[in-house]
C-alpha cells in the first residue's frame with residue numbers, strides 16, 4: 391500500500407524508479423519521468439489507459455519547457471504569461487526530447503505549470519518533467535485528495551505526495567491553436583471567460599468524442615459506477631419517484647427530500663466552491679447505499695460551464 395506523506399526528497403527518490411501520486415491545484419496526478427518511456431509505460435499500465443490517449447507534461451517554469459518544444463505561438467505565450475502557474479494546459483509542437491508514447495505519436499504535446507507549492511518543489515527537486523494524467527483508473531472520477539488516490543491506485547504505487555484537498559477541483563482547461571483560431575479542447579479549472587478576456591473569442595470544441603486530439607472527452611469519462619441522471623431535479627425526482635436517490639444540489643437544500651440524501655456543491659452558490667467540491671461529492675454519492683444519483687446543472691457561466699460538462703459526462707455511463 392502506498393505511503394502517504396509530504397517528503398519531497400523521498401518523492402523525488404521514488405521518481406527515479408517508479409511513478410507516484412502528485413498533488414496539483416486541479417486534481418491529483420499519477421506522475422512519472424516524462425523523458426523515460428519505461429515510466430511513461432508504467433503510467434498507462436497502472437491507469438489502464440489506452441495508448442492513444444496522450445498525457446500532460448508538467449514543468450516548473452518556462453525555462454524547463456524550452457528544450458521540450460519547437461515553437462511557442464504568441465497567443466498561447468500570452469495565455470501562459472497570465473495564467474501559469476495555473477489550471478491551463480497548452481498544446482505545443484514538441485521537440486524530440488519527448489518520447490512519442492507521451493503524446494500518442496502526435497506532433498504536439500500538452501504542457502502545464504501547476505500552481506501547487508509541493509508540485510513545483512518536487513519538479514525542481516527531481517529535475518525532469520513529469521508526465522501525469524489524473525490519478526484515477528481510466529474513465530472514473532478524478533481524485534482531489536491523497537486518500538482518493540490511495541483508495542484506487544494505492545496498491546500499484548509506492549508513494550503519494552500529500553498536498554491536501556485540491557483548491558480548484560476540475561482538470562485544467564486545454565488550449566491549442568489551429569491556423570488562425572484558438573481552440574479550447576477541454577473546459578476546465580480556468581474559465582473560458584478569463585481566457586477570452588485576454589485573447590478574444592475562442593472556438594470551443596469539446597464534444598467530438600471520436601477526435602483523438604482530445605480523447606479525454608470520450609464518452610463516459612469522469613463517471614461514477616452507479617446510474618446518474620442530470621437535469622431539472624423536479625422532473626428527475628418525479629420521474630424516479632419509486633427509487634430513493636442521492637441528490638447533488640447547488641444553493642439551497644430541497645425541502646421535499648430528506649436532507650441527509652442531499653449533497654450540496656455550494657450552499658452560497660459559489661461556482662469556485664462547487665468546482666472544488668464536485669469530484670469529492672460524486673465519490674460520496676457513488677459510495678452511498680442508494681442506487682441512483684440525481685444532479686442539477688449549475689448556472690452556465692464562468693466555471694459553471696466546466697462543472698456542467700463534467701456532470702453531463704458523469705451521467706453518460
Ligand code: TXA
Pocket residue numbers: 414416417418419420443444445446479481493496498499500502504522523524525560561562563564575576602603604605606607
Ligand atoms: O488538471 C489536469 O490537467 C490534470 C493534472 C494532473 O495536471 N491532468 C489531467 O490529465 O487531467 P488527463 O490525462 O486525465 O487528461 C489529459 C487530457 C486528455 O484528455 C488528453 O487527451 C489531452 O489532455 N491531451 C494530452 N496530450 C494531448 C495532445 N498531445 N494532444 C491533444 N490532447 C492531449
Ligand code: MG
Pocket residue numbers: 523524532606
Ligand atoms: Mg483524466
